Amino acid sequence: MTLLGPLFRWDTVEDLLTDRARVQAMLDFEAALARAEADARVIPASAAGPIAAQCSVERFDIAALARAGALAGNLAIPLVAQLTALVASNDAEAARYVHWGATSQDAIDTGLMLQLRPALARIEAELARLAGALCSLADAHRTTPVAGRTWMQQAVPTSFGLKVAGWLAAVDRHRVRLSEVRGRALLLQFGGAAGNLAALGGRGPKVATALARALKLPLPVVPWHTHRDRVAEVATTLGLLTGTLGKIARDVALHMQTELGELRVPAREGRGGSSTMPHKRNPVAAAVVLAAAARVPGLVATMLGAMVQEEERGLGGWHAEWEVLPELVGLAAGALHHLTETVAGLEVDAARMAENLEATRGLVFAEAAQMALAAKVGLPEARRLVEEACRRAREGGRHLRDVLTADAEVGRHLAEGELGRLFDARQQLGAAERMIDGVLAAHAAATAKTGVQGG
Amino acid sequence: MTLLGPLFRWDTVEDLLTDRARVQAMLDFEAALARAEADARVIPASAAGPIAAQCSVERFDIAALARAGALAGNLAIPLVAQLTALVASNDAEAARYVHWGATSQDAIDTGLMLQLRPALARIEAELARLAGALCSLADAHRTTPVAGRTWMQQAVPTSFGLKVAGWLAAVDRHRVRLSEVRGRALLLQFGGAAGNLAALGGRGPKVATALARALKLPLPVVPWHTHRDRVAEVATTLGLLTGTLGKIARDVALHMQTELGELRVPAREGRGGSSTMPHKRNPVAAAVVLAAAARVPGLVATMLGAMVQEEERGLGGWHAEWEVLPELVGLAAGALHHLTETVAGLEVDAARMAENLEATRGLVFAEAAQMALAAKVGLPEARRLVEEACRRAREGGRHLRDVLTADAEVGRHLAEGELGRLFDARQQLGAAERMIDGVLAAHAAATAKTGVQGG
């Protein structure tokens, strides 16, 4: 990995996105092609083995590939040349049939698919793990009051479990999306020079079918050299996921602020310190996830913009994908992994949450008071009364409950006990528990639907 | 519409995205809310009718809403105030129950859903119409030879029908995506101030259920005020669609170039002229579609970046969506409509296509010759022979066929008749027809799956 790799990425997925993995995936295509063509009697049966035997990245000179690829404009050309030479040095006859009837893009695109398949699988598993951690957290804090905040201001009380349930529901939706895109976007690319397999004469479809079976990749009805919607959909799906990860990370960072102190990440040697401030515990994972959420949208836009590819094979658009999609996959996976680690160890300070609900001297309960009054005097009048009370509370530095208790008009409508209940956050959680139940049920359904359980 | 609206947009969809439509959709929410709350006995049965009676945009002062919305920070606040005043002037008692227990975002987000529903339906229908037009074109030109072009250079012959089939297959995939996202993304928003419906006490879920039924919008398990993945997925899905539209438009523009002349759009009074050049026929629709393809990715990126919304309701991110999503919908719809009109009238010049296949003096058949030779001498040797022949053809200004015919070594492997067949484009279409059949079958399946037929 690179210097910043361990910070921004997740080695479990990054290992699938290395230069070596890229070359091996293209070689897997070449090996399977030779076998499929031998099966379809397009090339001699004896040629497949010697070709496949050389399709191992260890035998290749990566630096030479890189240099020659720069001249050729893609990696498949020098790779086929190196492969042909390797095969020839062992079996001159077999070397005649390397890359038969295929085009560079067949090898490159199918290779990409072979890299994406396990990468998406690992992301799905980690996402299931994140969902599992959120599940426990939501359940444990069903009735833990916390200030609901809107426009970055305290609004009304809510339950911390409900907030987590909101995170969980979104994560579960992404699990379903990923499971669908996995079934839709990963498939064979095989069309030859201009997509009609003309170089294989009439036997193109037969080879294509055998090749798809060998690589366990579905066969599309038509090659997709310049139709990149499925590749771009992998990008948009991960873009949507990263948006949600960013939202959760932003929430965590806000709750962790010094003055709120409602959440903490576990202290760990070397984690989140400062080069000059001995007391700092920085929310590193939040920084990583927010950085990914800042970077991924631009990469998605590039993938979408690059869809405008010319004719049978494009100029520039396709090339733009080569580094962008792996980068996007790596950033999304890294953000997911960092957030999962953080959520799994998140410490919730229910006492600080309760304390912060007192920060406004009761104003956070203003809506509750208003609705109770509204049941008696209608909403406009109730609003007028409570707004006025809020103003007096603010100006006088008094608790809203006290102002309302002292207000004769309010007293006519609300008994003192009733008022007290309004200022008890646990009594103001509305349908939170029922909603949490709904989310937990949906979670079980998502797990069943995707067939992916957390690690 | 604005000055540039008719150029870039489609009035059929744009009518759903006007300021008036936005206000009416919010009012539809308020009316349905009053009825649902009356049904749930949260407000008096007698209040619903008088509230609903005022929920018509004609009664509202749009300019005043705009001004007050600028102060309030959103449109729902002044809209509720105007609505309350309107109701009060007819029925003071009913006015007590306007917007009961809801928050601004409930009205704004649900209103958005009510706008998106018909907009997406119209886009789906137009997409079906585009697919229908492509279907006919693909079928009609199954065996019309055209130069396949890669890297913006002639590559090998292919069939124009296959190219169109590639367009069609992509369009059909978008039909399926849109049909799915319609079922997934359009749903009720109803959570109250912080998403737990606390203002409705225990009756929140009952009201929510009735409200969802009344508006025919599915009820989510939990409100989604700051979880924007579904709204963003509408954006990404239209982003993917626009990418494909751009790809088709780029192809059309390339084929229409003066020197190629393979496609023409129908001449029409006032269409595609120049302010100074009397002979010009500009590809206006291609310009419109390519402009959309240039603009939509940035808007998708904004929607993804804006997903990072704070706590229970965000600051800035949500606001960023308000103009961006309708703009994105409008641009995608406009591009789709312009392209559909163009494709429906596209004139194909098969003679120019055939003529252009002669532009390289046979070089475009080089792969065919190579593969025929490769069957005899293996691929590396065949490539060497044909490369050498191409070089001689270029330098001598001769036809590749003639160079190969004159080549003794080639003659040993290929009879002259065989050579002739290699230079006949119709003999070099490979699996094109079979692929076209596959695409047409998939088209029928997409139509069945989405249940949407073209107009």
Next chain:
Amino acid sequence: MTLLGPLFRWDTVEDLLTDRARVQAMLDFEAALARAEADARVIPASAAGPIAAQCSVERFDIAALARAGALAGNLAIPLVAQLTALVASNDAEAARYVHWGATSQDAIDTGLMLQLRPALARIEAELARLAGALCSLADAHRTTPVAGRTWMQQAVPTSFGLKVAGWLAAVDRHRVRLSEVRGRALLLQFGGAAGNLAALGGRGPKVATALARALKLPLPVVPWHTHRDRVAEVATTLGLLTGTLGKIARDVALHMQTELGELRVPAREGRGGSSTMPHKRNPVAAAVVLAAAARVPGLVATMLGAMVQEEERGLGGWHAEWEVLPELVGLAAGALHHLTETVAGLEVDAARMAENLEATRGLVFAEAAQMALAAKVGLPEARRLVEEACRRAREGGRHLRDVLTADAEVGRHLAEGELGRLFDARQQLGAAERMIDGVLAAHAAATAKTGVQGG
């Protein structure tokens, strides 16, 4: 303005970006062209007056322009047609010379320049006003202690004036940038059909010079129909500005959080309320600015991507600019205006700032203690001692000062009085005042350099 216009935009600039303003600017080009060509004796002297007399938007049918523009692919074509007809109805001879030798893009691009010129001037003036307000604020709070926060955690004390000085310095840099881009990007477009003014024979340069003089726009050495770097630079410059506005707005929103309460925006009838919560005072301007900061980068990306325009005049890229650049200008201006209004009325709660500095029980002074000790025992040992003290303070719920005072080893190096001074925020402001002085001096220089004073 549209429904959301008053919220997101600034009418002073928006008035320059309306459909009518766009048409008038193109007409200003046509009028000046006629006059310049009469001066250069390219058209009869008698033709200029009658042409110019009709160049008033009031005489034009905007809806008809919009409809015809959709067919033609741009607005100049129907505009020239309408203008010719208007002139003809008064002076058939003069009508022969409308739009002589120019191309559509000459009128459209020069029109854009005529709209941008006053728009940028108003933005510069408002930016000067913002700088002025920041100047006062920085000066007034030179020594007001506030917690410096890094990674969204309290770090060390700093002065609020220094924070504002940081905002101001950035704003002043943008003033210089805008002043430069104004001088560089605003210039005449005049090249005729393909940029060589061939339609004017040998008199092209003479007409161009006269036209530039008439419109007070510099004359470029060569037309720039498909070289959009200057137009795109307007976009990037405003993109940079909006980034800074977003940074300031984010800071304001963070300081305004309920639990921090360090800044307040002035209460105002109808401003920042909630449709359901009577106590809310939402930071509306921050939402508006942050929304702009979320939207503008995508628009800048579109402008940059659209620079890839084909040959003499492009297909799609140019069209993409037409709505995007005005939108970008409008959003930047709106954000600027909202932020300026907010900053001008910002209420600073120095007491809450001081109080929040106590939130960590002295941990925010840890670096100060460390550096004082480091002077005696070196940095590594000092860091070890203070880290250990921080841990004890946290675990024991004690003040860091007390822990350090009680520490024998610390006592050996620091006298108690010395320790006390370390925990006095006013003693820990470092070079803040000197830096503020530097910023104020740079502010004066920027004002002198740009020649723009605040309103």
Next chain:
Amino acid sequence: MTLLGPLFRWDTVEDLLTDRARVQAMLDFEAALARAEADARVIPASAAGPIAAQCSVERFDIAALARAGALAGNLAIPLVAQLTALVASNDAEAARYVHWGATSQDAIDTGLMLQLRPALARIEAELARLAGALCSLADAHRTTPVAGRTWMQQAVPTSFGLKVAGWLAAVDRHRVRLSEVRGRALLLQFGGAAGNLAALGGRGPKVATALARALKLPLPVVPWHTHRDRVAEVATTLGLLTGTLGKIARDVALHMQTELGELRVPAREGRGGSSTMPHKRNPVAAAVVLAAAARVPGLVATMLGAMVQEEERGLGGWHAEWEVLPELVGLAAGALHHLTETVAGLEVDAARMAENLEATRGLVFAEAAQMALAAKVGLPEARRLVEEACRRAREGGRHLRDVLTADAEVGRHLAEGELGRLFDARQQLGAAERMIDGVLAAHAAATAKTGVQGG
């Protein structure tokens, strides 16, 4: 370099952007800091040497830095730790003074500046080389006629030299921009924990001044930890440049199309071949440049969006820059280098250009005919006559010249010799030569202004 590095990047710049270069640049900061603090008597004079002696990347364990940086959240923390340990192993006393009073971001940001300085210098030199090559080409083809193309259709004749002059003028504008941004954006970062240098007591400014001098970086009036406008301006400036490179590459690719054949890139062993088509000569450099032009706008958007950084040091936004800016610099440099190589060897086929001007049978001269007639009968009547003639020419498959010659009404106004001249492209180049002269003069001025000559 990575597998795709040689294709997309330029080793001369990439060498400055490696992981090792990043670490060395941070170490250069630490060494200069120690020296400046020794000079300012903040640390003992004897400490500077031993610290500086260890500031060499060879002594550092990059993999360990990467791992520890992932925990810490940035690289400076483990780098300072490793450095301290290295110094301590040689001089325990000196180790007490490593990184004295600085914060991580001081080292990271200043390090970035030290990497950008030579990177931008090399880009400027290469840009000068590109300008030089364009200069020769523009001069050589002053009067080479070529079809001017608008909306991807032949419009009117122009000179190829004028097209190249348009490219050159844009490139020269970027040279001036880069020269300015170099002077504006590259400067010292030094502020300590929260930007006020409090850890240095009163001696902060003195150290800052000495440090700036030592590193030859200007000293800003105030630290800029969360004010990223200058860093973002490097990104926008390179974004503007890449847009122009993309425009030129698109033009080159269009001219190189098989059916146009107006430009060729030099054949070279291994360059631009195909893995299956022996005749292909793909425009590799154009693909590389267009890929960069597709990718850079998204990266610029990320840099702009990331400007919204919180308080004294941000969370996520700053981190987003770390990989994005080097990637952007690398892509811009790669695109520039590839394009420069291509332009330096570009082969112009003036004969094909002339031939293509005949493709429309004279329609490309329609505007010339119209203007000649307009001088006699006014523009509207001339347009009517020529439009009608174009229609007849198209329908009858005749040359426009012949249709006009046969037209009695035209004959009344234009003598046959006059008509002939109108259809001679060399007579229709307008002010092209004069414009080219202007561009060449501006080129000399840009070279003088920037002080950078091509290699």
